[in-house]
Amino acid sequence: MPARAKSVRPFDAESWVRHLPKAELHLHLxxxxxxxxxxELSQSKDAETLTLEAARDxxxxxxxxxxxxxxxxxxxxxxxxxxxxxxxxRMIEALASQGVMHAEVxxxxxxxxxxxxxxxxxxxxxxxxxxxxxxxxFGVSVLWIFDxxxxxxxxxxxxxxxxxxxxxxxxxxxxxxxIGGDERRTGAExxxxxxxxxxxxxxxxxxxxxxxxxxxxIWSALNIGAERIGHALSAGNDPELIEVLATKQVPVEICITxxxxxxxxxxxxxxxVREYLENGLMVTLNSDDPALFGSDLCAEYCLAHxxxxxxxxxxxxxxxxxxEASFLPPRKKLELLQRVEQYPVPMEN
Numbered sequence: 001m002p003a004r005a006k007s008v009r010p011f012d013a014e015s016w017v018r019h020l021p022k023a024e025l026h027l028h029l030x031x032x033x034x035x036x037x038x039x040e041l042s043q044s045k046d047a048e049t050l051t052l053e054a055a056r057d058x059x060x061x062x063x064x065x066x067x068x069x070x071x072x073x074x075x076x077x078x079x080x081x082x083x084x085x086x087x088x089x090r091m092i093e094a095l096a097s098q099g100v101m102h103a104e105v106x107x108x109x110x111x112x113x114x115x116x117x118x119x120x121x122x123x124x125x126x127x128x129x130x131x132x133x134x135x136x137x138f139g140v141s142v143l144w145i146f147d148x149x150x151x152x153x154x155x156x157x158x159x160x161x162x163x164x165x166x167x168x169x170x171x172x173x174x175x176x177x178x179i180g181g182d183e184r185r186t187g188a189e190x191x192x193x194x195x196x197x198x199x200x201x202x203x204x205x206x207x208x209x210x211x212x213x214x215x216x217x218i219w220s221a222l223n224i225g226a227e228r229i230g231h232a233l234s235a236g237n238d239p240e241l242i243e244v245l246a247t248k249q250v251p252v253e254i255c256i257t258x259x260x261x262x263x264x265x266x267x268x269x270x271x272x273v274r275e276y277l278e279n280g281l282m283v284t285l286n287s288d289d290p291a292l293f294g295s296d297l298c299a300e301y302c303l304a305h306x307x308x309x310x311x312x313x314x315x316x317x318x319x320x321x322x323x324e325a326s327f328l329p330p331r332k333k334l335e336l337l338q339r340v341e342q343y344p345v346p347m348e349n
Contacts, residue, residue, distance in 0.1 A: 036055075101141070102326060109148065149180060153190070192225075209230065219241060227251075273308055
């Protein structure tokens with residue numbers, strides 16, 4: 001009687017990605033707030049509590065400007081230290097479920113200062129409580145990047161960056177600064193002196209660039225000292241810039257779904273992520289504002305695998321890039337890189 005053939009379980013790429021050790025380097029704290037959490041926040045903030053349906057409606061928009069308005073509607077319901085503790089803890093819980101070992105998270109200090117005129121230190125104390133509790137329970141390390149809104153201007157950015165420098169000696173979790181917001185209204189050049197000062201104060205430098213404008217936005221970010229580039233969507237329009245990014249191994253924080261949802265990239269097939277890898281750029285994958293974009297880091301890795309035919313080895317390389325591009329100390333980087341390198345990659349059909 002012939003031996004019965006052994007059944008072979010189909011390979012589950014999503015499960016493999018979920019357990020792949022990795023870091024997330026382009027993630028906005030406020031953009032991790034799920035509609036369910038927004039309803040919870042609304043209960044103590046609004047005269048008429050948001051329904052879940054109304055909360056979900058806030059997350060639907062057609063372009064970058066609509067996204068900015070949705071972001072504003074969410075942040076205006078963050079008022080107390082307890083609010084920030086809650087969203088920080090839940091962010092870390094979600095990251096842990098995706099195999100994330102480390103995250104470097106933007107917090108919109110510029111919105112707090114310029115638009116809302118709220119004292120930041122009590123809110124940051126809430127964030128730190130959430131971070132410490134989340135790290136202890138889930139084992140995910142978190143560092144903060146204080147983000148200024150570029151179209152509020154250099155004067156407001158100065159307040160953000162100096163607050164980072166002031167708090168950093170007391171809170172080593174503060175690691176860097178950045179500029180987000182609408183590039184179409186304000187480029188990077190007006191922030192040159194502030195970046196120079198921030199670097200002298202020991203802060204790492206990041207910048208959103210090339211998301212809504214051409215390669216000139218990325219050149220400008222590099223010229224003021226940015227160590228990592230957020231989005232870099234338009235870099236492929238300038239071969240010289242691609243060569244510089246590849247030669248200098250400037251990390252690029254790629255956010256595929258974000259670029260589609262904001263309309264900055266019209267079609268999925270037009271996204272340059274595979275082109276960047278093939279040209280030797282240090283690509284990292286990130287979710288940006290996962291609750292607002294209906295994605296998360298695992299979904300971004302799976303999207304790169306299924307739609308751009310990146311192999312599992314490519315994905316492990318990108319995970320390694322995310323550790324190498326982080327602002328962690330060398331010894332910690334080495335420890336996490338070893339975990340990535342030891343993660344087995346099965347044979348693909």
